[in-house]
Amino acid sequence: MTTHSTNQSIAVEWACVGTEQIIEAWQEIIWDNDGRITGIVHIPASKKALRKKAKGKIALPGFVNAHAHLELSTGNALPLLAEESMGDWLLSVVNASRAVEDVQAVILQGFEEALASGTTTIASTVRELSVALIALYKLPPIRSIWWLEWFHPSSDVSLEKLESLQNAYHGAIFYLNSFPDAIVNRTQLGLSPHSPYNVSLQAWQALHQGLLADEKQTIWQTHLLESTEEVAYYQKTAINPEENSIDKVHQTLLGKAFQPVLPCPEDIVASLAAFDLLQPTLSVVHGLELSIEQAEQLANSGVSLITCPRSNQFLHKKMVNELLLWHPTLSIAIGTDAHVSLPNPTVLDMRLELQALKLAYPWLTWEALLVMATLNGAKALGLAGQVGELTEGTWADIAVWQVPQQLEELSPEALLESVLNSAQKPTQVIVGGISS
Ligand SMILES: [Zn+2]
Structure with a gap:
């Protein structure tokens, strides 16, 4: 039996990617039916509608x-x-x-x-x-x-x-x-x-x-x-x-x-x-x-x-x-x-x-x-390479947050602080590709 998920990707303005946890701009994270990430790809400026959806959002590994x-x-x-x-x-x-x-x-x-x-x-x-x-x-x-x-x-x-x-x-x-x-x-x-x-x-x-x-x-x-x-x-x-x-x-x-x-x-x-x-x-x-x-x-x-x-x-x-x-x-x-x-x-x-x-x-x-x-x-927990990072092949365990608009300094540290040093709830939490 395979889990069926209705939504197989998310688009964000920033994503914290890979084991180095680099903050990359304009990313679409895509996963398969099993809930594993199959790609993290750049959203080109030409994809205006997708960028509009992604605006102001940051995806962190759960x-x-x-x-x-x-x-x-x-x-x-x-x-x-x-x-x-x-x-x-x-x-x-x-x-x-x-x-x-x-x-x-x-x-x-x-x-x-x-x-x-x-x-x-x-x-x-x-x-x-x-x-x-x-x-x-x-x-x-x-x-x-x-x-x-x-x-x-x-x-x-x-x-x-x-x-x-x-x-x-x-x-x-x-x-x-x-x-x-x-x-x-x-x-x-x-x-x-x-x-x-x-x-x-x-x-x-x-x-x-x-x-x-x-x-x-x-x-x-x-x-x-x-x-x-x-x-x-x-x-x-x-x-x-x-x-x-x-x-x-x-x-x-x-x-x-x-x-x-x-x-x-x-x-x-x-x-x-x-x-x-x-x-x-x-x-x-x-x-x-x-x-x-x-x-x-x-x-x-x-x-x-x-x-x-x-x-x-x-x-x-x-x-x-x-x-x-x-x-x-x-x-x-x-x-x-x-x-x-x-x-x-x-x-x-x-x-x-x-x-x-x-x-x-x-x-x-x-x-x-x-x-x-x-x-x-x-x-x-013996889950290295499975969770805790957004990388191709890991589970799509993702927390998405809306970054406060007034944030002017967009350094990675400031972006992370806006989420980690707040009580703001995530807009979306995804576990194994399933959104709760
Ligand atoms: Zn204890």
Whole structure:
């Protein structure tokens, strides 16, 4: 079955083209029935009618939100109280369980917010893949990645739980493949050991190697070094469950305290490397406490870092280390995290994340920020060359905006700023050639 789209091209005055994201004037972007771009061509001055249609519009690759928890989007943030630790806060989030219909309703809300602000790909962790997949039938066309989130603190890898996880993952792939092509084409599954502090590296490795035996392309995402509390946790050699509120989370999630088994307890990144878990198919989220050396190791292994600026500010009052932003090879992508961890407005709008980063680090250009929100996101999700850029052969995932008329200086930076530093809604959002 092939997706049929009614409109197979758009005409714009400016398009952000290719992996270099060059702003080219007067472009028509054309795609085929499958929704892949087949050409980006210049509109000559002689084509007056087409130029009139294109006037004042700019086409950007749709944003890639590389980290969210759509099921935790209650619409109202759970405040992190002054007397509360990160662990206490996580616990209250974890304890706020809801009905399947409610979960699907908030997933829909997240999708709508994303599309309405120019995001065409969103990656979200979820506890049960079936809940998310059933919702796909009801959801507007947006490209989505669903990570099956799991916890397994025990170093015992012979447990049935690992097998059931693998079965759940394979079952979900099988189930997804029974969906119409249009949905299959814009949906991808992956695995998310929540964090190395609540998934033992032994269990992680066992699943990694088991899955890699037949599915080399499986994508992985984990939270890493988000808080100083987490660092303290890794550095402990013995855990007193009363001492650290992260232990309270473990006890709720897992029914027991967790003692991490690390070959190099002082360095979790070195431990991940020792277990052969640092691969280009892995992305790590937050990394607020990453050292430069650890970041270097991630970069050398092709692991992407995903930063969630507003959530980081809200929960930890800090942002990704400025020095990491200067790193020549570390690929940094952007996520929104969840409604529950966002300050007001609790909206999954990637531009709010870019604006927060720009405010903290004014030297970042809008061009660099766009790369983080598009190309780097695609790379982090294993979708490089598929999304995050407008190039022949990539999916036609495009956000079109009307540039304010009063804009006089038409430098690429000014054009991008007019879109990225605004709350203006896109005039059109296209995913795989389908306009929503
Ligand atoms: Zn998260």
